[in-house]
Amino acid sequence: MKHIRNFCIIAHIDHGKSTLADRLLEVTNTISQKDLQAQVLDNMDLERERGITIKSHAIQMEYLHNGDNYILNLIDTPGHVDFSYEVSRSIAACEGALLIVDATQGIQAQTISNLYMAIEHDLEIIPVMNKMDMDSAMPEEVEDQIVELLGCKREEIIRASGKTGLGVDEILEAIVTRIKPPVGDPEAPLQCLIFDSVFNSFRGIIAYYKIINGTISKGDLVKFVATQKEYEADEIGVLKLDMSPRTSLSAGDVGYIISGIKTSKEVKVGDTITHVKRPCEKAIAGFEEVKPMVFAGVYPIETEDFEDLRSSIEKLQLNDASLTFEPESSIALGFGFRCGFLGLLHMEIIQERLDREFDMNVITTVPNVSYRVFTKKGDMIEVHNPSGLPDITLIDHIEEPYIRASVITQTNFLGAIMTLCLGKRGILIKQDYISSNRVELIYDIPLGEIVFDFYDKLKSISKGYASFDYHMHDFRESKLAKLDILLNGEPVDALSSLTHVDNAYTLGRRMCEKLKELIPRQQFDIAIQAAIGAKIIARETIKAVRKDVTAKCYGGDISRKRKLLEKQKKGKKKMKQIGSVEVPQKAFLAVLKLD
Structure with missing residues (x-):
């Protein structure tokens, strides 16, 4: 065990951790030259295009240091705030972490929140300043920020570049010398922490784990503690670029297990694996069910594509x-599904993957968060969809979820960001100056307010410099109203939304205006109305396409023209009773992106 090192990489999105991981794999000869490609651990096309890690990966490297052969297990972590639970489990499986900070951008919110998580788990932190080859690098300033944040010595910070390979040998040496080997008893009852799982269409679900205590061998009967299911370990092994089978693994090792599991519900990230015959006394702490934060309806464009x-x-x-x-x-919209996502990025990725991997073209409705509705009888109902709201006379009060958000920005954008947060009903908890020109703001904001466009607005008003991180905080009582959109008196359920009473009027008016632009004119007038209950709060009318019936009627008395127009009016009225209003798909999408 004393030659094993388990470590992860912590970084904000786009600080170059995947590129640096490539260099580590290259220097340790884990990858042959012919397999070498950029961002080797990001194996989804989507990850490469967007430059983000969506799924965490693990890979084993071998490194020779002072004549001893060391095994280094790199557990990669996703960088986006939506996937923070996965990051916490990856961190729990390590003894050390590389903290990567972009030398051109400095410390960002995601870095700080993941760093705190690593410090809570008592990891050894190795600070690395990446992108040193760039002309815009500010090594002295960024070094000051790291020293201030970590309280480490300047000489402990490694200057590196994932692109040119500068400092990679130093990093490997630091991993071996600074990070402690894993502790654990190979003779104790088996205790493994699952930190990730992948699906293979031939072998079923493959779980990745780190062994805390005990030894696991091929063919053992094992139990997953959270689901209480038992399986036989058909194959176990370690994760090189491909899986490489072993007969047994013991404490400190990172590996995979294949046991022919067919349903993803049975493997939960953060669960504990133990032996059936000699189970461990207690599960590894920190396991929680991943709860979706944002809900949206997903409908096929053609109804026959439902299955x-x-x-x-x-x-x-x-x-x-x-x-x-x-x-x-x-x-x-017909039949579809109400899906729960971890956040907006997750929702976007799922939509994109449905389109790419399965060629499914879908419409998504307005994203909502889940509210707790308390009725006058004292019951509590969870509502994910505005149409599931009970009648207003039965409701006692509604609670909505609040998040604790941390925004890190340069001081010159402070005013604009505070205005944005206050406009989203944010409550300022505290503000800290991290360095002379960087400040961290802590806000409590309703989750429903940041679902739409908060992140985009934050990026644009801060010219991309502000970074944002959040976690669920609590539920608080709130004055919410259900806003319905009516077309010719008929409610369109796909456009209804739950919103705060103060925002309802402006939102209703803007939705009506937007729909007026997007719905094509018909042969009859269309009334677009926004309503709260029975009260109409905004209205727009799409005028009918008129045919000039009086064109043939030259001169003569006005009553002849009037007669023709009356006749036309009757026809329109009749048509309005039969005709239905088609809402084009781009109208649904545009209402989601109201600026």
Whole structure:
């Protein structure tokens, strides 16, 4: 065990951790030259295009130091705030972490929140300043920030560049010398922490784990503590670029287990694996069910594609256990599913993957968060969808989820960001100056307010410099109203939303104006109304396309023209009773992106 080192990489999005990981794999000869490609651990096309890690990966490297052969297990972590639970489990499986900070940008919010998580788990932190080859690097300033944050010595900070390979040998040496080997008893009852799982269409679900105590051998009967299911270990092994089987693994090792599991629900990230015959006394702390934060309806564009959409979402769920879905129907869109996502980025990625991997073209409704509705009888109902709201006369009060958000920005954008947070009903908890020109703001903000466009606005007003991180805080009582959109008196359920009473008027007016631009004119007038209950709060009218029936009527008395127009009016009225208003798909999408 004293030659094993388990470490992860902590960084904000786009600080170059995947590129640096490539260099580590190259220097330790884990990858042959022919397999070498950029961001080798990001194996989804989507990850490469967007430059983000969506799924965490693990890989084993071998490194020779002073004549001893060391085994280094790198457990990669996703960088986006939506996936913070996965990051916490990856951190729990390590003894050390490389803290990567972009020398051109300095410390960002995601770095800080993941760093605190690593310090809580008592990891050895190795600070690395990446992108030193760039002309815009500010090594002295960024070094000051790291020293201030970590309280380490300047000489402990490694200057590196993932692109040129500068400092990679120093990093490997630091991993071996500074990070402690794993502690654990190979003779104790088996205790493994699952930090990730992947789906393989031939072998079923493959779970990745780190052994805390004990030894596991091929063919052992094992139990997953959280689900209480028992399996036989058909194959175990370590993770090189491909899986390489072993007969047994013991404390401190990182490996995989294949036991023919078919449903993703049975493997949960953060769960504990133990032997059936000699179970461990208690599960590893920190396990929690991943709860979706944002809910949206996903509907096929063609109604007959409903079954295809179901099978596509089921297959996606095998690769991504944090996606939840249940069937629902809507008058406007037909049959579809109400899906739960970890956040907006997660929702976008799922949509994109449905399109790419399964060729499913879908409409998503307005994203909502889950509210707690308390009725006058004292019951509590969880509502994910505005149409599931009980009648207003039965409701006692509604509670909405609040998040604790941390925004890190340069001081010159402070005013604009505070205005944005206050406009989103944020409550300032505290503000700290991290360095002379960087400040951290802590806000409590309703989750429903940041679902739409908070992140985009934050990026644009701070010219991309502010970074944002959040976690669920609590539920608080709130004055919410259900806003309905009516077309010719008929409610369109796909456009209804739950919103705070103060925002309802402006939102209703803007939605009506937007729909007026996007719905094509018909042969009759269309009334677009926004309503709260029975009260109409905004209205726009799409005028009918008129045919000039009086064109042939030259001169003569006005009553002849009037007669023709009256006749036309009757026809329009009749048509309005028969005709229905088609809402084009781009109208649904545009209402989601109201600026």
